[in-house]
Amino acid sequence: MADERLVVTVGRPWSRGAALRDPAEAHRAATPLELFFDLCFVVAVAQLTVRLEHAYATHHVGSGIISFLMLMFAIWWAWMNFTWFATAHDSDDVPYRLLTLLQMAGVLILASGVEAAFDEETYRIVVVGYMVMRIGLVAQWLRVARSQPSIRVRAHRYALGIGLVQVGWLALVVPDSITAFKIAFLPLILCEVLVPIWAERAGAGVLWHAEHIAERYGLFALIILGESILAATVAVKDATDGGVSAAIITVAAGGLVIAFACWWLYFDTLGGDGPEDQVRAFTWGYGHYVVFGALAAVGGGLATAAAAVADHGDHPIPERTASLAVAVPLALFLIAVAAIALRAKDNCGPRRLRDWTIAAAVIVVAGLFLPPAGATAAAGVVAGVLVTVETVAAHRRYRAAGSVGDEAGAAR
Known part of the structure; x- marks a missing residue:
C-alpha cells in the first residue's frame, strides 16, 4: 500500500504590517x-x-x-x-x-x-x-x-x-x-x-538592496527596448505596404542593430552595478530619467524614420526631423549611461565617457547631414563600433587580471 502523506498548506495572516527588508538579503529578486x-x-x-x-x-x-x-x-x-x-x-x-x-x-x-x-x-x-x-x-x-x-x-x-x-x-x-x-x-x-x-536626510542609512535595484532598472530598460522595437516594427510594416525598398530595409536593419547595441551597452555597463551609497543612489535613480526617456524616444524616432522613407502621407516628414529623431535620443542615451557609470575608483569611467561622447557627437552630425536611412545606418554602425570597443577592452581587462592572478599565485 502506498504511503499516505498529509500535505499541510501553511497559511499567512492577511496583514503583517509594513516590512523593513534586509539590504544584504541573499538571492533577492524581482517578485x-x-x-x-x-x-x-x-x-x-x-x-x-x-x-x-x-x-x-x-x-x-x-x-x-x-x-x-x-x-x-x-x-x-x-x-x-x-x-x-x-x-x-x-x-x-x-x-x-x-x-x-x-x-x-x-x-x-x-x-x-x-x-x-x-x-x-x-x-x-x-x-x-x-x-x-x-x-x-x-x-x-x-x-x-x-x-x-x-x-x-x-x-x-x-x-x-x-x-x-x-x-x-x-x-x-x-x-x-x-x-x-x-x-x-x-x-x-x-x-x-x-x-x-x-x-x-532623516538619517535612516542604506535601506535599499543594490542588486535588487539594478535588476528592477534593467527590467524596465528591457520593457522600453521592447516597446521601441514594436513601434519600429509596426512602422516598417506600414511603410512596406507600397513595396519594399532598400531604404526601408536599411532603416529596419539599422534599428535592430541600434536596439541590440543599446541592450549590450546598458547591461554590460550598468546591468549589475547597483548603487551602494546615498549619493550614488540619487545619481543612479535620477539619471535614469534620461536613459529611459532616450530609449523610448529612440523607438519613436525609428518609427518616424520608417514613415519618412515610405513617404505615403500628404504631408511628408522633413528628412532632417526624421534623422534627428533617431540620432539625438540615441546620443543622449550613450552620454547618460556613461555618466551614470562613472565611479571614483573606476579607471575606465573617464575613458568611456570620452569615447561615448565622441560617438554621440558623430551620430548627431550624421543626423544633421544624412537622410533618414543613412542616418539610421550610421547610428547603427557607430553603436556597433562602441560595442566592439567595449568588448575588446573588457577582454583585455580580463586577461590582465588573469596575468596578475597567475603572478600572485607563483609568488606564493
Whole structure:
C-alpha cells in the first residue's frame, strides 16, 4: 500500500504590517507582483512612443517633445518611487497588494490620457492617474510609519512631502488650463524630486538592496527596448505596404542593430552595478530619467524614420526631423549611461565617457547631414563600433587580471 502523506498548506495572516527588508538579503529578486506592476507601464510607454511618432508626422515637433518629456517624467517618477519603496518595504501582505493594485490602476488611467495630452493639450486625465498612483504610495508610507518606529521620521517625511505636492497637482486639474499647467509644471517637478532628498536626510542609512535595484532598472530598460522595437516594427510594416525598398530595409536593419547595441551597452555597463551609497543612489535613480526617456524616444524616432522613407502621407516628414529623431535620443542615451557609470575608483569611467561622447557627437552630425536611412545606418554602425570597443577592452581587462592572478599565485 502506498504511503499516505498529509500535505499541510501553511497559511499567512492577511496583514503583517509594513516590512523593513534586509539590504544584504541573499538571492533577492524581482517578485511576481513587481513584474505584474511593470506590465502596466508597458501600456503607458507604448502610448507615449506612438504619440511621439505621430507628433513628428504631423509637424508638431516642439509641442510633441515637450509633452513627451512631461509625460515620461510622470511615468518614470511613479515607477521609480514604487521600485525604491518596494526594495525596502515589500511585505507582500494583502494591504500591500491592494495598494499596489491602486497604483496600477493609476498607471492605466494615466496611459488613457496620453493621446489627449498630445493632441488636445489637456492633462486632466494624466494628472488624475498620476495622483491615484501617488495616493497609493502615501498610504504605503503611512503603513511604514506605523509599523517601523526606527524609521518613522523618514516615512512621515515621504508621506507628508508627496501629499503636499499632490495638492499642487490637484489645483491644476480643476481649471484644466494648459498655460497654468506649463507654468506650474517645473516648480512642482522640482518639489517632487526634492521630497526623497529631504526624507532621506532623516538619517535612516542604506535601506535599499543594490542588486535588487539594478535588476528592477534593467527590467524596465528591457520593457522600453521592447516597446521601441514594436513601434519600429509596426512602422516598417506600414511603410512596406507600397513595396519594399532598400531604404526601408536599411532603416529596419539599422534599428535592430541600434536596439541590440543599446541592450549590450546598458547591461554590460550598468546591468549589475547597483548603487551602494546615498549619493550614488540619487545619481543612479535620477539619471535614469534620461536613459529611459532616450530609449523610448529612440523607438519613436525609428518609427518616424520608417514613415519618412515610405513617404505615403500628404504631408511628408522633413528628412532632417526624421534623422534627428533617431540620432539625438540615441546620443543622449550613450552620454547618460556613461555618466551614470562613472565611479571614483573606476579607471575606465573617464575613458568611456570620452569615447561615448565622441560617438554621440558623430551620430548627431550624421543626423544633421544624412537622410533618414543613412542616418539610421550610421547610428547603427557607430553603436556597433562602441560595442566592439567595449568588448575588446573588457577582454583585455580580463586577461590582465588573469596575468596578475597567475603572478600572485607563483609568488606564493
